[in-house]
Amino acid sequence: xxxxxxxxxxxPGRRISRAGRRLVSGAAILSAGxxxxxxxxxxxxxxxxxxxxxxxxxxLVTPAQPESLDPQISTDSIMGEITLPIFETLVTIDKxxxxxxxxxxxxxxxxxxxxxxxxxxxxxxxxxxxxxxxTDVVESMNRWTRVSIAAQESFAGAKWTxxxxxxxxxxxxxxxxxHLLYLSSIGTAYPAILPSEVIAxxxxxxxxxSADIIGTGPYKFSSWDADQKLVIDKWDDYQPVDAPSSGRxxxxxxxxxxxxxxxxxxxxxRTLGIQSGQYDATTELPFDSLDQFKNDSNLVLDTYLIxxxxxVYSDAESSPFHNVENRQAVNLGLDRxxxxxxxxxxxxxxxxxxxxxxxxxxxxxxTNVGKNGFNSHDVTKAKEMLKxxxxxxxxxxxxxxxxxxxxxxxxxxxxxxxxxxxxEVKLDAYEWGAFSEKYRExxxxxxxxxxxxxxxxxxTQTLGFLPDRAWYSDDPxxxxxxxxxxxxxxxxxxxxxxxxxxxxxxxxxPMSRIGDAHNVYAANKDLELDWFDGHFTWWNAHWK
Numbered sequence: 001x002x003x004x005x006x007x008x009x010x011x012p013g014r015r016i017s018r019a020g021r022r023l024v025s026g027a028a029i030l031s032a033g034x035x036x037x038x039x040x041x042x043x044x045x046x047x048x049x050x051x052x053x054x055x056x057x058x059x060l061v062t063p064a065q066p067e068s069l070d071p072q073i074s075t076d077s078i079m080g081e082i083t084l085p086i087f088e089t090l091v092t093i094d095k096x097x098x099x100x101x102x103x104x105x106x107x108x109x110x111x112x113x114x115x116x117x118x119x120x121x122x123x124x125x126x127x128x129x130x131x132x133x134x135t136d137v138v139e140s141m142n143r144w145t146r147v148s149i150a151a152q153e154s155f156a157g158a159k160w161t162x163x164x165x166x167x168x169x170x171x172x173x174x175x176x177x178x179h180l181l182y183l184s185s186i187g188t189a190y191p192a193i194l195p196s197e198v199i200a201x202x203x204x205x206x207x208x209x210s211a212d213i214i215g216t217g218p219y220k221f222s223s224w225d226a227d228q229k230l231v232i233d234k235w236d237d238y239q240p241v242d243a244p245s246s247g248r249x250x251x252x253x254x255x256x257x258x259x260x261x262x263x264x265x266x267x268x269x270r271t272l273g274i275q276s277g278q279y280d281a282t283t284e285l286p287f288d289s290l291d292q293f294k295n296d297s298n299l300v301l302d303t304y305l306i307x308x309x310x311x312v313y314s315d316a317e318s319s320p321f322h323n324v325e326n327r328q329a330v331n332l333g334l335d336r337x338x339x340x341x342x343x344x345x346x347x348x349x350x351x352x353x354x355x356x357x358x359x360x361x362x363x364x365x366x367t368n369v370g371k372n373g374f375n376s377h378d379v380t381k382a383k384e385m386l387k388x389x390x391x392x393x394x395x396x397x398x399x400x401x402x403x404x405x406x407x408x409x410x411x412x413x414x415x416x417x418x419x420x421x422x423x424e425v426k427l428d429a430y431e432w433g434a435f436s437e438k439y440r441e442x443x444x445x446x447x448x449x450x451x452x453x454x455x456x457x458x459x460t461q462t463l464g465f466l467p468d469r470a471w472y473s474d475d476p477x478x479x480x481x482x483x484x485x486x487x488x489x490x491x492x493x494x495x496x497x498x499x500x501x502x503x504x505x506x507x508x509x510p511m512s513r514i515g516d517a518h519n520v521y522a523a524n525k526d527l528e529l530d531w532f533d534g535h536f537t538w539w540n541a542h543w544k
Contacts (some may be wrong), residue, residue: 056258061262063404065226069210072191076188090141092249093249112175120166120168126216133166134165143203150461153482218539270282303519304521307454308516311450320396330448336375339413342409343405349519356459396425398425401450460482460486481504
C-alpha cells in the first residue's frame, strides 16, 4: 500500500524504578522496606467507587509539562511518560530486562558484533494510516543516531540501510555492549520509529507541529493545552505483538479510551486533587504531604528511585568554579545528609552514593573509587582551599528548579552551606522549561545548579562524559577513555572499566554527588495498572 499523507485520523494541527514492583494495596514500603505507610479503612480520599458508571478515562497529575514531545531529542522524563504509549521501537525490554523484538519480528547479530539485521513485523501501521516499512525505520534510526544525546557518541559511524521493504541492517565500526542496550533503553531521547515523511519535514530539528506526533503505539496524540493538560486517545487500529505482555514487551492492549496528563506545579493542589478523586494517579506524591496519605484506603502506593540529585558546576570562564580547586573545595565541604533530608523528608527515602551511578545498579556499576573521604564535611579545609583558589567571599548564582520539590528543597540547604563556606549566594529559581534552557545553554549565567537527574543506562550518560554539557571537552584523555569504554564487547568488560571512569570524574570534578532520591507514586485502588522502569504502563490498564 502506498504511504498516506498525515491528514488521516492521527493527530490535530527523568526515572528508573525498582523494576517489576507492583502497586501494593493497603500499604507502601518506602525504600528497601524501612518505612511502612499502613493503609486502613476510612481514608479521606474520594476516588471512583465500583458502583460508579463505567470509567474509561484516567486523569494523571504531574508537576511539569515537557518542553517537547520529540522522543528522539527530548531528555525530559515527563516526555517519556507521555510518549511511551504513542511511539514504539525496533526492540524493547521485558520484565526481566532482556531484549525482545517490538516493531522487529526478529533480529540477529553477526559473529563479530559489527552487523545487526532486523526483520520487520508485517501489517504494522502508523497512526496516520500509512504502512510501516524499512524506509521509515532507516530514516528514523539514522536521525536518532544524529540527534539523540544517548546515540551521538555510541553510534558514531553507524549506518542504517534498507535490505528490502521488511528488512533493515545496522552496521557499526566496532562491536560494543552499548548497541543493543541503547536500542532497547526507552525513556528519554529514545530510538522511536516515525514516518519517513515526518523525518523529511523536520530534519534534525525538534518536532514542533503536533500533527507530526505520529507513532505506531496503542495510543495517539490528541491535544495539548499549554501549562494545563495533554491528552492521548486509544488508537483503534493498533496492531499488537502476538506474545504475552511483559514489561514493555509483548501484547499491548489499550483498554482505556483516554489518558489525560494534568500539569499542576503547586504541590498542595496536586495533593488535594489526589485525595478528592479529581486525579486518579500521580507519578510522585509531594514529599511534605506523605503523612496525609497514610490512612487513605482509596489509594495504593509504592516507592521508586527518582534518581541522583547532583550539584553541577559551571564551566564558564567567568565562574570561580572554572578552577578545579574550588570545585574540589565545595565537594569537600558539603554535608549531604541535611541536604537530602530537606529534599525528601526522611532518611529512609534517600541513599548517599559516592560515584556517578546508583545503588540500584550495583550489580553492574560498582566501584570504591571516591568512597574514601566521601561526605567528610570539612568546612575548615574547604575554606582554606577556596581562599587559595581565589573564591573566598565571591558572589555566586545557584540555579534551582521550582517544579520538583526534592531539587528545590535541596538547593535551599545547599545555598546555606555555600554561605557557610564563605560565599555570597544568589538563589535563582525557575519553572522547568526556563530552568532547563538556562542549565544547558547559558552556563555563564549561573555558577552551580542543583539538578535532579534520572538514572542513566551507563556512565557515559552522566555529567562529565556528555557532549554539549558542562565539562565535556576534546581532551585526549577523555576522548581516549570514552573510545575504549564504548569498544568493550560485553557488559562484564565495561563494568571492569568503571573504576577508571570514576577516577576521571574524581579528578575533573564536574559535579558533586549529593544523593539518590526516592519517591512514592500513587493510584486509585480501583485502577488496575502496572509500573515498570520508572513509568506507568498505560496499555493493559483498566478500571476494576
